Amino acid sequence: MDIDADITHIPLPFLPNIPAAPEEYGVHSSQHTPLIIDNGSTNLRWGWATSATPRFGPNIFSKYRDRKSNKPLVLFGDAVEVEGAAKAQSRTPWEGDVLLNFDALENALDYAFVQLSIDTPTVDHPVLMTERLSSPAHSRALTSELMFELYSVPSLAYCVDGLMSFYQNDHQVGSSPSNSFASDGIVVSFNTASTSVMPILNGKGILSHAKRIPWGASQSADYLLKLIQIKYPTFPTRVTSTQANWMLRNFCSVAPDYISLLQSFEDPAVMRSSQKIIQFPYVLPSAEEKTEEELARLSEKRKEQGRKLQEIAAKNRVEKLQQKETDLAGLFDLRDSKPTYSKREWTHKLQSEGFDDDAMLDETIKKLDGDVKKARKKEAGASGMDVDEPLEEPSFPLVDVPDADLDEEGIKEKKKQKLLKAGVEARARARKEKEREREEKEREEKKEEDERETDLVGWSQKLRGEQETLMARIKDRAKRKAALSDRKSAAAQARMKSIANLASDERVPKKKRKGGGGANLFSQRQLFLDLLFFPDNSSTEDTFGADDADWAIYRKINIGQASSDEDEDLAQLQVIEQKLLMHDPTFTIEETHASITSQRSALLNAFKPMYEEGDIAGNTRIHLTTERWRVCETWFSPGIAGVDSAGLGEVIQNILSRFREDEKERLVKNVFLAGAPTRIPGIAPRLYSTLRPLLPTEMSIEIRQAQDPELDAWRGMARFAQTEEFVRVGMTKAEYDEYGGERLKKWWGSNWNGGF
Amino acid sequence: MPPKNFKKRGTAATDGTSTPQGPSLAEQMSYGHLPRPFKNPEYTKNINRRAKNLKNILGQERERERTERERKKAEDAMELDEEIPTYLSIEAPPSVLPQKHYCDITGLEAPYTDPITGLRYHDKDAYAIIKAMASGLPSASAAKEYLSARGVNSIVK
Numbered sequence: 001m002d003i004d005a006d007i008t009h010i011p012l013p014f015l016p017n018i019p020a021a022p023e024e025y026g027v028h029s030s031q032h033t034p035l036i037i038d039n040g041s042t043n044l045r046w047g048w049a050t051s052a053t054p055r056f057g058p059n060i061f062s063k064y065r066d067r068k069s070n071k072p073l074v075l076f077g078d079a080v081e082v083e084g085a086a087k088a089q090s091r092t093p094w095e096g097d098v099l100l101n102f103d104a105l106e107n108a109l110d111y112a113f114v115q116l117s118i119d120t121p122t123v124d125h126p127v128l129m130t131e132r133l134s135s136p137a138h139s140r141a142l143t144s145e146l147m148f149e150l151y152s153v154p155s156l157a158y159c160v161d162g163l164m165s166f167y168q169n170d171h172q173v174g175s176s177p178s179n180s181f182a183s184d185g186i187v188v189s190f191n192t193a194s195t196s197v198m199p200i201l202n203g204k205g206i207l208s209h210a211k212r213i214p215w216g217a218s219q220s221a222d223y224l225l226k227l228i229q230i231k232y233p234t235f236p237t238r239v240t241s242t243q244a245n246w247m248l249r250n251f252c253s254v255a256p257d258y259i260s261l262l263q264s265f266e267d268p269a270v271m272r273s274s275q276k277i278i279q280f281p282y283v284l285p286s287a288e289e290k291t292e293e294e295l296a297r298l299s300e301k302r303k304e305q306g307r308k309l310q311e312i313a314a315k316n317r318v319e320k321l322q323q324k325e326t327d328l329a330g331l332f333d334l335r336d337s338k339p340t341y342s343k344r345e346w347t348h349k350l351q352s353e354g355f356d357d358d359a360m361l362d363e364t365i366k367k368l369d370g371d372v373k374k375a376r377k378k379e380a381g382a383s384g385m386d387v388d389e390p391l392e393e394p395s396f397p398l399v400d401v402p403d404a405d406l407d408e409e410g411i412k413e414k415k416k417q418k419l420l421k422a423g424v425e426a427r428a429r430a431r432k433e434k435e436r437e438r439e440e441k442e443r444e445e446k447k448e449e450d451e452r453e454t455d456l457v458g459w460s461q462k463l464r465g466e467q468e469t470l471m472a473r474i475k476d477r478a479k480r481k482a483a484l485s486d487r488k489s490a491a492a493q494a495r496m497k498s499i500a501n502l503a504s505d506e507r508v509p510k511k512k513r514k515g516g517g518g519a520n521l522f523s524q525r526q527l528f529l530d531l532l533f534f535p536d537n538s539s540t541e542d543t544f545g546a547d548d549a550d551w552a553i554y555r556k557i558n559i560g561q562a563s564s565d566e567d568e569d570l571a572q573l574q575v576i577e578q579k580l581l582m583h584d585p586t587f588t589i590e591e592t593h594a595s596i597t598s599q600r601s602a603l604l605n606a607f608k609p610m611y612e613e614g615d616i617a618g619n620t621r622i623h624l625t626t627e628r629w630r631v632c633e634t635w636f637s638p639g640i641a642g643v644d645s646a647g648l649g650e651v652i653q654n655i656l657s658r659f660r661e662d663e664k665e666r667l668v669k670n671v672f673l674a675g676a677p678t679r680i681p682g683i684a685p686r687l688y689s690t691l692r693p694l695l696p697t698e699m700s701i702e703i704r705q706a707q708d709p710e711l712d713a714w715r716g717m718a719r720f721a722q723t724e725e726f727v728r729v730g731m732t733k734a735e736y737d738e739y740g741g742e743r744l745k746k747w748w749g750s751n752w753n754g755g756f
Numbered sequence: 757m758p759p760k761n762f763k764k765r766g767t768a769a770t771d772g773t774s775t776p777q778g779p780s781l782a783e784q785m786s787y788g789h790l791p792r793p794f795k796n797p798e799y800t801k802n803i804n805r806r807a808k809n810l811k812n813i814l815g816q817e818r819e820r821e822r823t824e825r826e827r828k829k830a831e832d833a834m835e836l837d838e839e840i841p842t843y844l845s846i847e848a849p850p851s852v853l854p855q856k857h858y859c860d861i862t863g864l865e866a867p868y869t870d871p872i873t874g875l876r877y878h879d880k881d882a883y884a885i886i887k888a889m890a891s892g893l894p895s896a897s898a899a900k901e902y903l904s905a906r907g908v909n910s911i912v913k
Contacts, residue, residue, distance in 0.1 A: 018784055066782060074788030082782045095810050098843075102805045114790050123794045136843045137820060138813045142802060150799045196846075208839050213848045223905070230901045233894050259856070262864050266878075485890070486872075601881035607862045626863030639855050642907010646851040654849070753842050 007277045007621070008250075010243055016078035019057070025117035028125070032154070034721035035125040037112065038161060038714040039105075039143075041094035041192040042218075042676070044077075045714045046112040049128075049721035054714045055115055061107040062090040076111040097132060097193040097214070099139035106146055113151070122152035126730050128721050130161040130713065133189070133196045133212060134753050137742040144741035148733055155730030159720075159749040161713040162189025162198055163205050165674035165706050167749065168716030181748065184663075185670030186652065188687070190677035190709075192218050195635060197651050199659070199667055204748040209658050211651045215638045217677040221245040223641045224252070224631040228622055231608060236620055237280050251276045251624055254632040254682035256689055261629060268606040275606070275625045282620040321375045328368045335361060396421045452583060460584040463576050470573045471593055477566060499557050632680055636690065649690035656694075668695060671703045678709045720749065817843050860902045861885055873899040874908065 034049040040059060047054035057077025064085055066073050075082065080090045093105040113123060127147060131140060140158070147156045166187045181203040189196045198210040225244035228235075255261040265271040334353065338346055347357075355361045396417040403411055452459040483491035544550050573593050580587040589595060607625055611618030634640050636647040646654065652671075656664050668691065673683060684703045691701050706712045720726055729747040731739075739756060746755030808816075821842050839845075859866040859878035866876035870886050877883045889899045903909070 015781060016785070018781070063788070066780070068780065069783060071783060071786075072788055073782055073786035075782065075785055076787065079782070079785035082785060086782060098810055098813060100808070100810060100813065102802075110792055110795070111787055113794055114787050114792060118794045119791075121793055122796070132843070134841045134843045134846050136813050136817050138804075138808060138816060142805060145802055150796050151794055152796055207846075208841050210841060210846055211848045212846045226905045230898070230905060233898065233901075259865070262858075265864060482887070482890075601879070603879070604862070604881050604885070630858070630863045637851065637853075637855070639851055640858060641905070644850045644907075645848045646853075650851055650853060651848045753840050755840075 006275070007279045009279045010281065011246065012281070013081070016081050019077070019079070019115070020055075022115045022117045025119055028116075029120065030124065032125055034718075034726065035116075035123070035127045035153075036714060036717045036721055037109075037127060037129045038717065039093070039099070039108075039130055040161065041092070041097070043710070044108050044112065045711065046116070047714070047718070048116070049718040051718070053711060054718075055112070056711075056714075059094065059108060060090050060092045061104055061111070062086040063107065064089040074107060074111075076108060094193070096218075097191070097212075097216070098136060099132065099143065102142045102146065105143065106150065109146065109151070124152075124154060126155040126157070126721075126726070127153045128157045128159060128717050128726070128730075130164070130717070131158045131751065132191075132194075133160050133162070133198065133210060134207065134751055137754060140744065140754065141741035144731075144736060148736045148741075152733075155732050156736070157726070157730040157747075158744045158751060159717060160189075160198070160205065160207075160751060161191075162187040162196060162674045163200065163749045164716035164720065165189070165709075165713040166200060166672045166716070168712045168719060169672065169704065169706050183670065184666040185672050186655070186667050187672050187674055188648065188652075190217065190635075190673065190675030190683075192216050195648065195675075197648070197655055199655055201663060201666065207752045209655050211655060213635070213638065213645055213648065213651055215634055215641075215643055215645065217245075217248065219641070219643075220252075220631045220634055220677075221248045223634060224248050224627060227627050227631065231627075232622060235280075235622070236282070239280075239622070247278060247622075247624065248631060249679065251278075252628045252632050253680055254635070254686045255629040256682060256685045258629060258633050258636075262626070265626060266603070268602040271603065271606040271625050274628070275623050276628060278622045278624065279617065280620040280622070282616050284616055317375065317379065321372065321379065324368055324372050324375070328365065328372055331361065331365045331368065335365065456584070460580065460587065463580050463584075464587070467573060467576050467580070467593070470569050470576070471596075474566065474569055474573075474593070495557050498553055502553065502557070632682070635683075636686065648687065649694070652687075652691065653694050664695070665699050668699055668701045671701065673703065673705045674709065674713065675706075676709050678705050814844065821845065860906060873903070875899060875902055 028048055036045075036047060036049050036054065038045040038054070042059060043056050044059040045054040045056035058080070059077075060080050061074065061076045062080045063072070063074045065071070067085060073086070075086050080086050091101055091104045093099055093101050093108060095101065099105065129143070129147075131143070135158075144156060147153045166183075166185060167181055170181065170183045183200065183203055185200050187196075187198045187200060187205075189198065193214075193216040195213045195216055196210060197213075199206045221241060221244045224247060225239060225241055228239055228244065265274065334349075341349055350357065350361060353361075355364070398406070398410060398414040398417050399421055401410075401414065403414070406414060448459070480491055483489040484495060486492060570593075577587075577592045581589065581592070607623075609623055611621070630640065634643075636649055638645045638647055656667065659667060671687065671691070673687075677683075684705060688701055688703055695701065708715070725747075729745050729750065731743070731745045735743075735745070743754045743756050744750055746752060821844060824840070824842075857866045857869075857876050858864065859882055860875045861882040862878050864878040866878050868878075868883070869876050870883065872890060873886055875886050875889075877886055886899070888894075889902075895901075
């Protein structure tokens with residue numbers, strides 16, 4: 001499989017384009033052309049009702065001071081991406097699902113009106129604006145306040161975007177705008193931070209039965225980001241929420257049957273074939289590509305330097321040696337010249353040379369002599385001569401002389417010689433011991449070789465058996481360690497018991513045990529059994545330690561650090577495996593302990609393929625497999641991501657249950673999906689397969705999608721604003737003054753709360 | 757001065773090139789200096805504008821809903837046969853369907869739960885990963901991270 005073909009590169013951030021020039025205001029001036037504003041939590045769309053398409057941009061603004069020119073700047077929409085400083089200061093009118101930040105809304109609306117080139121002292125146009133389903137009163141009050149008091153609009157009508165998208169896509173409305181709207185259906189409106197379900201009967205939204213699921217595209221993107229972060233905890237670059245959003249839009253889809261999809265993924269090959277690989281940008285470490293010649297030259301240079309250093313060191317050594325030799329010669333001369341001096345003069349001479357007395361002079365000479373000899377030997381060794389020349393056996397003439405024949409000096413000397421002799425003998429013994437060991441080893445190796453040559457299968461079997469026992473032992477140790485971390489496990493309790501037992505004054509004696517050192521486990525168990533069943537069998541005699549195996553108990557109760565046994569076993573294992581690898585052709589590298597323990601199942605490998613440590617491109621890749629469906633499944637069961645709410649299917653079922661059968665039939669015949677997230681593939685088929693089992697077979701279900709999910713709500717509003725009905729649904733300034741900003745005029749496309 | 761800038765912005769957009777000496781891209785896109793004659797100079801900002809956060813607003817909604825209900829009760833509630841939905845009342849109820857369990861590691865179906873961490877897992881290999889977490893691999897908080905993705909947050913006291 002060619003992996004490279006499946007890799008998608010994450011798009012690089014690009015600089016925003018300068019938006020199109022503002023349109024001319026002229027034709028709309030004093031014409032009272034309705035102004036249509038779809039105030040979405042991702043995008044703001046605005047324009048004249050007579051335009052075919054609105055202007056739009058991300059509903060985000062940034063007010064900051066440019067560092068270079070020191071000018072205050074205000075940016076809106078895509079322009080915020082222009083630089084980091086702008087992005088850091090950016091704010092949006094929405095906080096999740098609620099319109100909350102009215103400074104941001106004011107700036108966004110300013111931008112909208114500037115773009116429309118409105119140059120009159122008021123915004124003298126009736127406005128139709130969207131709001132959230134059952135919008136909180138506070139959001140509406142402050143929006144109305146801005147509209148009426150800051151922009152002085154003559155009238156303001158609110159609508160719910162999902163209903164207007166439905167209206168735009170309704171085939172019964174036809175081309176003539178005067179046709180009244182009387183369709184039935186269910187609108188499933190996918191918003192940025194929530195998803196709403198609204199039934200419509202006779203062209204009127206039944207908002208008392210509408211429901212909102214607190215899950216939207218932004219939550220799905222966040223969930224995807226979270227999953228990526230825990231799947232790749234050490235990912236070298238930061239994955240941004242913008243990138244997660246891009247992945248959601250490009251790679252994720254809704255499974256028609258999530259469970260059977262997951263079951264098919266239990267086959268690693270299927271899981272692997274479903275993956276999408278996303279390559280993040282990476283920088284290869286500037287690999288110093290050097291030519292052969294350069295490399296050779298470099299190594300030559302290094303060698304040369306090494307040689308030079310060696311030469312210098314040797315020269316130093318020789319110089320030092322010479323120095324020492326001359327010193328030594330001087331001292332010899334000094335000693336030899338002793339008879340030429342009188343005693344007094346001699347002492348004086350000695351002191352002037354820095355010696356206290358003859359003994360000190362002798363000592364110094366001896367020491368220097370030893371140094372010189374050693375250095376000479378070294379020199380000789382360095383120049384390739386055999387160092388191991390047979391040492392002349394040092395003689396210890398005084399050792400065998402009885403003390404009685406010696407004076408005080410002699411006894412002292414004898415003691416010294418004795419010690420020296422002992423040392424020499426010990427060294428000789430050790431040498432012999434070593435020799436013997438080597439021979440034994442050689443013999444064993446020879447024996448093994450013979451064995452191997454005569455019966456390879458048997459030999460290999462034996463070694464494999466040993467390998468298995470070792471591996472089992474290591475595994476057991478790991479298991480025990482794991483068990484000890486749980487206070488309630490049998491192993492931990494047994495450990496506590498043995499500690500208590502060791503600490504108690506009256507140690508319960510053990511029964512005569514069978515077996516010797518090897519049967520640790522058995523004796524241990526025996527100890528506990530004794531403790532359990534013969535607690536009264538206490539004779540005062542303490543035999544602890546009589547058996548070497550007794551001490552193993554301390555090893556058992558010590559859980560602090562990895563015992564040295566572990567290392568030993570591992571070393572031994574390695575030796576065995578080396579042998580097997582070398583001589584047994586059927587033993588492969590996969591059977592070694594290291595590869596067995598580091599092995600990952602094919603399924604996990606398909607879920608998250610591993611790359612080599614040094615593979616920089618590979619390690620900056622994200623593999624999406626189950627996540628591609630998992631993050632979309634949340635619309636149908638938000639519980640997956642920890643949101644305690646009914647999913648889409650359940651909510652629609654609940655809503656339908658409040659209608660009569662004939663109404664139900666009319667509703668499900670026209671299930672309409674609105675909002676930008678409906679571009680995620682698979683929503684409609686999934687919704688169908690979710691609803692079908694809930695409804696009688698004779699009820700036909702039809703699911704439609706908005707033609708242009710992003711702009712259809714705005715287009716529906718613009719279309720509606722050109723009907724006669726529009727004039728009646730707007731709240732006037734007088735009504736605003738009378739009722740206050742929390743109220744609205746209730747009509748078929750508006751919210752119900754606060755209506756009059 | 758502003759109208760001049762205004763022109764410049766327009767031309768920059770049409771010919772699509774900008775001289776390096778000219779204003780930066782951010783400056784060209786800024787609308788802070790543009791005239792906004794349509795704004796009412798008399799308007800003073802509502803002091804409530806910034807004081808409220810999401811919690812305040814939802815609390816306010818809840819309070820409003822309660823008083824509304826009480827008022828309705830008092831009025832005998834006969835004339836109002838339609839209930840008025842509010843932002844809080846339209847919230848979808850918790851799911852009553854049995855929740856399926858998915859593996860926290862792989863996302864596959866999870867028949868098992870690790871009693872120590874509470875993580876759900878698909879098979880023994882996923883369980884091995886959970887075991888490794890207990891010994892601090894890949895990080896000490898890995899198990900918590902997995903749980904928090906599922907909305908299970910341990911309470912820190």
